[in-house]
Every structure is written in C-alpha cells, then in structure tokens.
Amino acid sequence: MSNISYNPYESAQAQFDRVAEQLNLNQGVRELLRQPMKEFHFTIPVKMDDGTTKVFKAFRVRHNDARGPAKGGIRFHPHETADTVRALSMWMTWKCAVVDIPLGGAKGGVICDPHNLSLAEQERLCRGYVRQLYGQLGPFSDVPAPDVMTNGQHMLWMLDEYETVSGARYPGMITGKPVGMGGSLGRTEATGYGVVYVLSELLKNEGIDIKATTASLQGFGNVGEYAARMYTELGGKILCVSCWNQKDKKSYTFKKEDGVNVPELASIKDSFGSIDVEKARSLGYDILPGDAWLSQDVDILIPAALENQITPAVFPQISKSVRVLCEAANGPTTPDCDPLIQERGLLLLPDFLCNAGGVTCSYFEQVQCNMNYFWSREEVLDKLKYTMTKAFAGVYDLAKSQNMYMRDAAYTIAINRVANTVKLRGWA
Ligand code: NAD
Numbered sequence: 033m034s035n036i037s038y039n040p041y042e043s044a045q046a047q048f049d050r051v052a053e054q055l056n057l058n059q060g061v062r063e064l065l066r067q068p069m070k071e072f073h074f075t076i077p078v079k080m081d082d083g084t085t086k087v088f089k090a091f092r093v094r095h096n097d098a099r100g101p102a103k104g105g106i107r108f109h110p111h112e113t114a115d116t117v118r119a120l121s122m123w124m125t126w127k128c129a130v131v132d133i134p135l136g137g138a139k140g141g142v143i144c145d146p147h148n149l150s151l152a153e154q155e156r157l158c159r160g161y162v163r164q165l166y167g168q169l170g171p172f173s174d175v176p177a178p179d180v181m182t183n184g185q186h187m188l189w190m191l192d193e194y195e196t197v198s199g200a201r202y203p204g205m206i207t208g209k210p211v212g213m214g215g216s217l218g219r220t221e222a223t224g225y226g227v228v229y230v231l232s233e234l235l236k237n238e239g240i241d242i243k244a245t246t247a248s249l250q251g252f253g254n255v256g257e258y259a260a261r262m263y264t265e266l267g268g269k270i271l272c273v274s275c276w277n278q279k280d281k282k283s284y285t286f287k288k289e290d291g292v293n294v295p296e297l298a299s300i301k302d303s304f305g306s307i308d309v310e311k312a313r314s315l316g317y318d319i320l321p322g323d324a325w326l327s328q329d330v331d332i333l334i335p336a337a338l339e340n341q342i343t344p345a346v347f348p349q350i351s352k353s354v355r356v357l358c359e360a361a362n363g364p365t366t367p368d369c370d371p372l373i374q375e376r377g378l379l380l381l382p383d384f385l386c387n388a389g390g391v392t393c394s395y396f397e398q399v400q401c402n403m404n405y406f407w408s409r410e411e412v413l414d415k416l417k418y419t420m421t422k423a424f425a426g427v428y429d430l431a432k433s434q435n436m437y438m439r440d441a442a443y444t445i446a447i448n449r450v451a452n453t454v455k456l457r458g459w460a
Pocket residue numbers: 178179180181182223250251252253254255256274275276277283284304305306322336337338339360361362363387388390391
C-alpha cells in the first residue's frame with residue numbers, strides 16, 4: 033500500500049472543485065456546496081455491562097438539504113473521522129441528486145468497534161446517539177439509515193428512542209428498519225441489486241454479454257453480498273471475494289477457479305460480513321492475501337468495502353483483462369486514479385451513481401412509512417430498477433454525447449440539479 037494518506041473530504045472537495053470549474057458555477061454556490069451546511073460533534077456516555085462508563089465520540093453532518101430532507105447512514109467504525117463523515121455527507125447530496133429523488137445529503141458516525149460491544153451496550157449507544165441529536169433528526173429534516181457495521185436492529189432502537197422522547201409514532205424518521213416494523217421489502221437487497229442494475233445496463237450498452245463476464249469483489253457485507261447474488265443470478269461468475277477478518281485483524285481473499293458459490297459463502301459469514309477462514313478452506317476455497325482480489329484476471333472489479341482502496345500505488349496491480357470498474361463502495365478510488373482510469377480506458381461506474389440503490393429504496397421506505405401503506409417486494413424492486421436505469425441512462429448519454437468521463441458526467445448532472453435548487457431558493 034502507498035504511504036500517502038488520503039483524506040476523503042479533500043477527495044470529495046477536489047472532485048467537486050473540478051466539475052464546479054467546468055460548470056463555471058458562481059462563487060457563492062461553489063462556496064456553499066463545497067462544505068457542509070451543519071455539523072454536530074458530540075459525545076455519548078454509555079453505561080457498560082461491567083458498570084463502568086465509556087464515552088464515545090460521534091458526528092452528524094448535514095451537507096445540503098436544498099432538494100429535500102437530508103438523508104444518510106450512520107456508521108459504527110473504530111477509524112471514523114469528522115472528515116470521512118463530511119465526505120460521505122457530500123456524496124449523499126450528489127447521490128440523491130443523480131437519481132433525482134427529492135432528498136439532500138447527510139451522514140453520521142460513531143467512533144467505536146461494535147465487535148467489542150454487547151448487544152445491550154450497542155442499544156444504549158444507539159439510544160444515546162438519538163438523545164444527543166434530538167430536534168435535529170426527523171422525517172422532514174434529517175433521516176438516518178444503516179451503513180458500515182450498523183443494521184436494522186440499530187435503526188429500530190434509534191426510532192424507538194426518538195418516538196419515546198417525542199411521544200408519537202414517526203416511522204419515517206429513519207430507514208433501513210426491519211420488515212414488519214416500518215421497513216420496506218427489498219431494502220436489504222437494494223444497494224447491491226442497484227449496483228448490478230447499472231452494471232448490466234453498462235454492459236448492454238457496450239455490447240458485452242454479462243454471462244460471459246467474470247468479476248472480483250472486495251467486501252462481502254450488505255452491498256457486496258447482494259451485488260454478488262444478483263450478478264451471479266444474471267449469469268456472471270465471481271472468481272473471488274475479499275473481506276476483513278476481525279480475529280486476525282487482516283483481510284483475506286477467498287477464491288475458486290470455477291467461481292465462488294455466493295449463498296454458500298453467505299452462510300459462513302458473520303453479521304459484520306467476515307467470512308470464516310477455516311470453514312471456507314474446508315469448502316475448497318483458496319485463501320489468498322486480502323489484496324489479491326485486485327490483481328485477478330477478470331473483466332470487472334467491484335470494490336464494495338471501504339473508501340481509498342484503489343490508489344495510484346496499487347493501480348498497476350489491476351490486471352490488463354479488467355474492462356469495468358464498478359464502484360459499489362463510497363469513495364473506493366482516490367481522485368489521483370482518475371487520470372489512470374481514463375488512460376487505461378476502463379469503463380467506470382462512479383460510486384454515487386453505482387450504489388444509489390440503497391438511498392433510493394430508503395426513499396421508498398420513507399414514502400411508504402409516511403403513507404402507512406406498504407408495497408410488495410416486486411413493486412419496490414420494479415421502481416428501484418426503473419429509477420436506477422433512468423439515472424444510468426442520463427449519465428451514460430451525457431458522457432457519450434460530450435465525450436466526457438463517466439464520473440464527470442455524473443457530477444455534472446448532480447451538481448447542476450443541486451446548484452439550480454440553491455439558486456431558485458435564493459441561497460446564493
Ligand atoms: P458492511 O459493514 O455490511 O460490509 C463491509 C464489508 O467490507 C465486509 O465484508 C468487511 O469484511 C469488508 N471489509 C472491510 N474492510 C476491508 C478490507 N480492508 N479489505 C477487504 N474487505 C474489507 O458494509 P456495507 O453496508 O456493505 O457497505 C460497504 C460500502 O458500501 C461502504 O463504502 C458503504 O458506505 C457503501 N454503501 C452502503 C450502502 C448500504 O445500503 N449498506 C449504500 C450505499 C453505499
């Protein structure tokens with residue numbers, strides 16, 4: 033790995049500045065959109081099971097809510113930083129805008145490692161998060177959702193705390209809830225399926241048969257697993273999957289020459305998306321170093337773990353066979369890789385378009401909650417596919433017609449939509 037350390041917020045600002053310049057945005061709009069509108073940095077004291085008190089640092093950042101209530105997940109991660117949350121909140125604004133849903137961008141995070149917390153401690157942490165932010169969250173202001181190492185149970189605890197304090201039911205206050213408790217059918221699969229909806233559109237437009245393709249995947253959590261399920265259902269072959277192993281504090285790549293069996297791997301992973309090394313070995317998987325996923329002779333790379341995984345230092349490891357870079361994670365590629373991607377002529381599905389299925393389905397969940405009327409899984413997935421396909425077509429057509437890099441085309445559409453709303457509201 034490179035010893036340059038990448039700051040995701042600087043990456044997000046660099047990406048924005050480049051397109052703002054191309055769009056010739058006026059100074060006021062530029063200044064407003066290159067930073068968050070509101071930030072909350074706070075502490076959450078949690079009574080631990082052993083009677084001691086631990087104080088956790090937490091963040092909620094609202095980047096922009098010109099187009100609607102701000103939307104964005106809450107991460108639990110030991111390396112969470114204010115700048116990571118700022119970057120992610122900014123990407124949420126562009127993500128909602130590129131798929132044209134009436135929401136703004138926000139993000140939250142808690143510096144913690146839930147592997148080391150009991151369920152009761154996690155519940156107290158979730159409730160503490162909401163108590164500290166009460167008044168700032170709500171169905172018409174800022175709507176959280178799950179993200180890395182948070183899930184439907186965490187969301188339900190947060191909702192319960194919010195409703196207990198407010199004395200009424202607000203199921204649209206948070207999304208990603210369990211089905212039957214205000215959650216939407218299809219939400220669990222939405223991000224991963226959305227990734228493959230846009231991937232298959234890209235392949236179709238480029239005249240590539242998905243059934244003849246192979247892929248290598250980093251991350252086998254919510255996004256990675258469901259992307260792998262849909263991609264293999266459509267006939268693609270996943271050669272290997274890389275994920276983190278908490279026990280050994282390092283990552284491994286699980287490979288099978290004939291292609292991995294996705295449901296089989298899913299059955300031996302824990303709730304954090306870590307695959308059991310010994311069980312995988314006994315099922316005949318080759319166990320390779322964690323970064324081996326990057327250098328495989330495949331057609332498609334799908335980074336679906338964390339940000340800053342593909343840097344110029346590791347870029348040369350990407351096999352010459354790779355044709356598509358499908359950014360399922362947020363910010364998996366550092367901005368200084370953009371010229372390298374273009375030089376190599378890789379087809380790029382930029383992150384905030386590629387993984388927008390999650391927030392799109394969260395939006396559907398919110399709509400259903402606000403109506404208190406729930407749709408079938410087919411209806412949700414049909415609407416998801418329609419929205420993702422339409423957004424892809426907009427970006428792809430702009431990129432083709434203007435001979436534009438796909439990331440710039442996605443940014444151009446998203447930033448234009450937000451900038452126009454900001455101007456129409458009279459903010460800048
Ligand atoms: P998750 O916590 O469910 O899974 C993360 C996966 O990444 C796990 O399999 C973990 O083992 C793996 N991982 C972590 N560090 C790794 C490393 N160094 N090397 C290899 N693997 C590693 O998270 P998720 O919800 O699947 O999110 C993955 C990415 O997608 C994140 O960037 C997230 O912000 C983004 N995202 C998630 C959603 C969603 O709906 N969950 C929506 C949009 C974007």
